[in-house]
Amino acid sequence: MFIIGLGTAAPRQRYTQRECWDALRSSEPFARLVPRSRAILRKVLCHANGIATRHLALDPLSEVFEMTPDALHARFARHAPALAAEAAQRALGDAACAATEMDAVLVSTCTGYLCPGLTSYVSERLGLRPDVFALDLVGQGCGAALPNLRTAEALIASGRAQKVLSVCVEVCSAAFYLDNDPGVLISACLFGDGAGAAVLAKKPQRNRRKVEWKLSASRLVAAERETLRFEQRNGMLRNILLPQVPQLAGGEAAKLLAGLQATAGVGRMPIAGWVLHAGGRKVLLALRNELKLSKSDVRHSASVLSEFGNVSSPTVFFVLQAALNDSVPNGLWWMAAFGAGFSCYGSLLEVSSA
Numbered sequence: 001m002f003i004i005g006l007g008t009a010a011p012r013q014r015y016t017q018r019e020c021w022d023a024l025r026s027s028e029p030f031a032r033l034v035p036r037s038r039a040i041l042r043k044v045l046c047h048a049n050g051i052a053t054r055h056l057a058l059d060p061l062s063e064v065f066e067m068t069p070d071a072l073h074a075r076f077a078r079h080a081p082a083l084a085a086e087a088a089q090r091a092l093g094d095a096a097c098a099a100t101e102m103d104a105v106l107v108s109t110c111t112g113y114l115c116p117g118l119t120s121y122v123s124e125r126l127g128l129r130p131d132v133f134a135l136d137l138v139g140q141g142c143g144a145a146l147p148n149l150r151t152a153e154a155l156i157a158s159g160r161a162q163k164v165l166s167v168c169v170e171v172c173s174a175a176f177y178l179d180n181d182p183g184v185l186i187s188a189c190l191f192g193d194g195a196g197a198a199v200l201a202k203k204p205q206r207n208r209r210k211v212e213w214k215l216s217a218s219r220l221v222a223a224e225r226e227t228l229r230f231e232q233r234n235g236m237l238r239n240i241l242l243p244q245v246p247q248l249a250g251g252e253a254a255k256l257l258a259g260l261q262a263t264a265g266v267g268r269m270p271i272a273g274w275v276l277h278a279g280g281r282k283v284l285l286a287l288r289n290e291l292k293l294s295k296s297d298v299r300h301s302a303s304v305l306s307e308f309g310n311v312s313s314p315t316v317f318f319v320l321q322a323a324l325n326d327s328v329p330n331g332l333w334w335m336a337a338f339g340a341g342f343s344c345y346g347s348l349l350e351v352s353s354a
């Protein structure tokens with residue numbers, strides 16, 4: 001399977017972390033927090049945490065304090081289809097493909113729920129064929145892009161599809177929550193909104209850099225489920241984020257890579273490019289330590305984190321796009337993401353010249 005087109009999208013509204021802090025400290029929800037919680041918010045938003053700005057589906061920013069189930073659902077229902085379709089349209093354009101060429105569309109999200117799912121709205125907006133195979137995937141959190149792509153690989157390998165449109169979209173601002181739990185507070189300071197999409201095909205496009213999906217693997221550590229997940233409280237999604245997540249992510253990513261390298265029969269040196277989910281500054285530091293990477297190796301993940309924050313499942317689309325637009329050499333690239341479960345996913349990509 002080849003990735004023949006990529007596209008990303010984010011809300012036009014872009015806010016600095018300082019702007020978020022200024023809006024927060026003058027709000028009524030902030031006044032209800034205990035002093036320790038206010039200190040956590042100030043530290044994360046006003047000090048170096050790897051994030052400079054975030055794109056949020058909020059205009060004005062004060063909309064973030066409309067934290068009722070109806071307001072949050074309306075935010076997701078309004079922005080998720082639009083962002084998903086925008087990223088998908090860009091991916092189709094990058095692949096020089098018409099929407100009617102798509103045999104399947106797969107959409108992943110975890111920050112809201114629609115029935116019929118997002119595939120219905122995306123298909124309508126793009127003009128996909130009525131007989132397109134549409135599959136909505138939910139509940140996989142930040143790691144969802146890779147199982148989405150692996151599903152596309154299965155469809156193509158089985159002959160059921162020649163071209164597949166893969167989309168991940170998250171309106172994280174539709175799941176912002178404030179209480180005195182440190183994980184909840186930190187989540188509200190880290191996550192941004194966005195979408196990413198890829199066009200997958202059995203054959204590469206001519207006259208352009210080739211990106212082949214070679215091997216993939218996953219790890220599910222159910223015993224660590226409570227470290228990273230959503231729960232429902234008062235009809236709203238509430239993120240659970242424990243302090244051990246960065247080290248857990250780094251350790252599981254290292255195990256996954258070692259296992260897949262052994263399966264593929266390749267050593268540590270052949271990995272030429274690193275496409276890693278930018279979960280946060282501490283997550284990137286843990287990945288660097290566990291995978292023995294340089295600052296340069298994770299520069300694309302760090303750049304995406306700085307401009308967009310953690311956009312959850314679409315993140316690796318942003319990072320892959322940045323790496324392909326840069327001077328990362330051809331060869332084997334490692335793409336990895338992790339999320340609720342606790343789950344970790346990885347794939348070896350082979351990148352080569354046209």
